[in-house]
Ligand SMILES: NC(=O)C1=CN([C@@H]2O[C@H](COP(=O)(O)OP(=O)(O)OC[C@H]3O[C@@H](n4cnc5c(N)ncnc54)[C@H](OP(=O)(O)O)[C@@H]3O)[C@@H](O)[C@H]2O)C=CC1
């Protein structure tokens with residue numbers, strides 16, 4: 308047990324341990340929590356109350372979470388001193404106890420400290436951020452058919468521009484770097500021709516590794532294996548047409564993983580087209596199959612045509628027996644979409660998507676956008692998952708203008724708590740909370756964010772009032 312400088316360890320409780328990425332949860336785990344900045348002050352007490360009541364109702368005295376208060380953000384500075392936003396105590400507590408839950412933490416724009424939220428994900432190597440966006444019946448939405456959206460954003464959580472490797476314009480290291488790139492690196496890279504970075508630029512680096520991409524996409528595919536019907540579907544979201552060696556590589560490494568490591572479980576979209584063409588017309592020639600899968604095939608160069616025909620022959624030789632005759636329909640579909648297009652696809656054809664595997668920045672954007680369709684950031688939970696720890700937190704931030712007013716919707720952190728209960732295998736308590744939330748919404752007992760969208764308008768409940776409405780449904 309680490310020695311804590313300023314923390315009060317709960318008197319009772321046991322340690323969660325990990326075995327090959329899976330938690331082994333005792334009946335009385337100690338769980339560190341960070342209240343959070345801004346609206347964290349309102350949301351956390353509501354969340355703790357709902358989770359405790361659900362556990363008590365489901366398991367009596369048999370199970371209990373022993374909450375362990377740890378500090379980050381402004382609260383930490385009050386306890387540990389100025390600029391001590393993420394004390395060593397907090398890091399050691401989460402490292403030791405493995406699973407934590409947190410409210411939102413403020414990150415200043417431009418200068419100032421780097422994100423504590425991102426730092427926690429990196430310190431504990433929580434490489435997948437899992438953000439389910441699904442509709443709870445009765446939730447008001449700006450969309451006509453919000454119930455059609457049921458996606459899980461799987462956001463890579465440790466790489467991409469969130470690594471924070473960047474230099475301010477006019478910083479001397481930045482000037483040296485630009486000179487080196489302009490005078491040495493770019494002239495020696497024949498694909499970069501005579502490009503030149505303008506003086507006075509800031510520079511940010513976007514590392515995307517094969518290992519980082521594949522371990523994350525592996526988690527997404529493993530999740531898809533647990534789903535059924537057309538939800539067995541992973542879409543690799545990328546901007547690989549523009550950022551070829553980062554976002555494009557993410558897509559390529561994703562397909563490589565799917566067809567090498569998950570061959571028996573997966574079909575790629577393109578393979579499915581080839582096999583479907585053969586199923587519909589067993590006599591189809593390779594060239595006619597190529598015409599059907601590749602728009603504009605007849606106008607391609609002969610090299611490109613030959614390449615596509617080879618691809619078709621390879622698919623037939625390798626998987627027509629195992630995956631043909633529509634057997635692929637039972638498997639996990641792996642496809643890819645360019646990131647800007649997925650923003651409109653989740654609005655126009657939401658029912659066609661399930662798991663969206665993304666890089667860090669795209670996942671940050673798309674998770675807020677998907678949340679908007681199903682009721683907004685008040686209903687958007689999340690989990691940061693690694694191999695030996697997990698931190699549960701909402702998609703939203705500190706919403707400072709609503710802080711301390713007992714007004715904000717605690718739904719997202721409560722639902723993040725539900726994800727934690729499911730992670731523990733405490734499914735009865737998890738179900739009790741989700742059904743309690745659903746009933747409260749159906750009865751129009753909701754906070755301001757949902758109340759203002761309802762027709763006819765309803766009077767909003769407070770943050771704590773919403774928690775009580777949920778509990779009254781247990
Ligand atoms: N993981 C984390 O801790 C995160 C931290 N942040 C940080 O939070 C700070 C504020 O960021 P900001 O861009 O304003 O984004 P926020 O997500 O904090 O808030 C933006 C708006 O979203 C709505 N909203 C947010 N939370 C809720 C909720 N619980 N219930 C209902 N509506 C909600 C509110 O809209 P309205 O006013 O229209 O009702 C709010 O004004 C920044 O410092 C940012 O870096 C941001 C995201 C994640």
Ligand SMILES: O=C(O)CCC(=O)C(=O)O
Nearest residue numbers: 413414422424425671702
């Ligand atoms: O760390 C932050 O302040 C913002 C992070 C964020 O927007 C997110 O993780 O969704």
Ligand SMILES: [Mg+2]
Nearest residue numbers: 671672675702
């Ligand atoms: Mg975000």
